[in-house]
Amino acid sequence: MGFSDFFKKKGTGNIAKDRLKLVLVSDRAGCSPEIMEQIKNDIINVISKYIEIDLEGLDIKITQTESESNNGSVPALFANIPIKDLKTTKK
Numbered sequence: 001m002g003f004s005d006f007f008k009k010k011g012t013g014n015i016a017k018d019r020l021k022l023v024l025v026s027d028r029a030g031c032s033p034e035i036m037e038q039i040k041n042d043i044i045n046v047i048s049k050y051i052e053i054d055l056e057g058l059d060i061k062i063t064q065t066e067s068e069s070n071n072g073s074v075p076a077l078f079a080n081i082p083i084k085d086l087k088t089t090k091k
Contacts, residue, residue: 036062043060060080062075
């Protein structure tokens with residue numbers, strides 16, 4: 001959740017949906033919801049330095065995928081981050 005999210009009004013249905021997603025993702029990854037939220041915030045903060053992103057369309061989740069070294073399935077982080085615009089750097 002970014003700084004601008006504090007000023008957006010979300011319905012209770014959307015809040016419940018976001019919380020459920022966070023619980024499911026953290027359960028799959030074997031880490032707490034707080035850690036998952038920190039990871040999401042860190043990703044948003046880093047990417048936002050270089051590009052303007054659509055926070056409403058942002059989707060970060062952990063799923064199971066097959067390991068390349070044939071060790072079975074392992075957790076994988078997938079991020080769908082819609083880009084609004086590239087930020088120009090000032091020199």
